[in-house]
Amino acid sequence: MDLELENKAVLVTGGSNGLGRALCHRLVAEGAAVAFCGRDPERIEETRAALEAEGGQVLAVAADVTEHADLARLLEGTLERFGRLDGLVNNAGRGAARPLLELTDADWDEDLALKLAAATRLCSLGLEALSRQGGSIVNVLAIGGKTPGSGSMPSSVSRAAGLALTKALSKEAGPTGVRVNAVMIGLVESGQWERRAAAAGTSLDALYEDMARGSGIPLGRVGRAEEFADLVAFLLSPRAGYVSGAAINLDGGLCAVV
Ligand SMILES: NC(=O)c1ccc[n+]([C@@H]2O[C@H](COP(=O)([O-])OP(=O)(O)OC[C@H]3O[C@@H](n4cnc5c(N)ncnc54)[C@H](OP(=O)(O)O)[C@@H]3O)[C@@H](O)[C@H]2O)c1
Structure with a gap:
């Protein structure tokens, strides 16, 4: 199936490693231009070189998504380089799961800043550019957001908020031609x-x-990182043109709810 992503521009946070990096490779293979960020300069450089070796049009940016100024610079750089934004993937994140009584205020602030505030801010910044020609946002979450278990905070709480962001924004942005979906990861x-x-x-x-x-x-x-990349590339593509406000599990059937 041709995903019709050729010459589309996609911004992936946390594209320098893991799932985000697999997605960047998949997007390059589809002919899309890719902007990605991470914090570690070595990983960024290695990923940039690998993507360019595959013929990709790539913008690699050292940016911490919890820093407002970095997010603005990331988006401005993407628009400057590619002149458009068709897809935005809020993927940067990390595991954080402990019992409530072991968590400090700083743990909560850090997790919400990384997983919720960064995504909401980047959606705000990118919405206008996405709506120019229609676009797609994918929020990468975790199944714990649907089925929070014992010892799963703060991540399950941040991810549940990401679900609400996804649904609320899909209602707001739909009329402007922007689709918003979430992918709920199990173990990949x-x-x-x-x-x-x-x-x-x-x-x-x-x-x-x-x-x-x-x-x-x-x-x-x-799961395999390539299976994540397949699903997200599809959600970003015009082939998923009628899919919005959905939270799709990528978990091998693990999650107890649909
Ligand atoms: N893999 C799983 O089983 C699983 C399960 C549930 C949820 N998830 C979610 O899926 C997403 C991808 O995870 P992964 O497993 O691929 O993790 P990973 O291999 O550790 O990759 C995470 C990426 O995010 C970047 N990153 C982390 N913090 C950042 C920050 N503050 N600013 C900018 N970039 C940042 C990392 O680069 P730097 O460290 O260099 O910044 C890296 O490129 C995350 O949101 C994660 O919580 C994954």
Whole structure:
């Protein structure tokens, strides 16, 4: 299926590693221009070089999404370089799950700033450019936002707020031709798990097997980053032209609700 993404411009936060990076590769393969950010300059440079080696039109920006000025610079740079914005993927994030009594005010502030405030701010900044020719926003969330469990805060709370943002904004932005959807991740291979395996001195395959077994994923394995990229590329594309306000699970059947 031709996703009709050729020469479209997509901005991906946290595109320098893991799921975001897999998405950038997929978008380049589809002929889209890609702007991405991250904080670590080495990872950014490595990703930029890999994408350009595949023939991609790429803008790589060192930016912390929790900094207002960085977000504005990221969006301005994207528009300056590509002259348009067709897709925005709020993907930057990390795991954060502990019992309430172990969390400090700073933990809450940090998580909400990274997972909620950054996404709302970037949506505000990008909406006008997206509406010029119609566009698509994808918020990358986690299934804990639908089924918050014991010891799952602050992430499950931030992600539930991301769900509300997705639905509310889909109603507001729909009349301007902008679709807004969320992808609810279960457990998917990515950089964060590579770092965890290295820190624990265990093999990545063993970690993924343990995760699949321990969490009881019905499909019996963790997801692949390319499967994430396929789904998000579809949601960004005109092929998903009538899909808006949806929160799609990418979890091998793990989530207890649809
Ligand atoms: N993989 C899973 O199983 C899973 C499960 C549930 C939810 N998710 C969500 O999916 C998204 C992608 O996760 P991942 O697994 O691909 O993680 P990852 O491999 O750790 O990649 C995260 C990316 O986000 C960037 N990032 C983190 N904080 C940032 C900040 N403040 N400003 C700018 N960039 C930032 C990282 O680069 P720098 O560190 O260099 O900034 C990196 O490029 C996250 O929102 C995560 O919470 C993933």
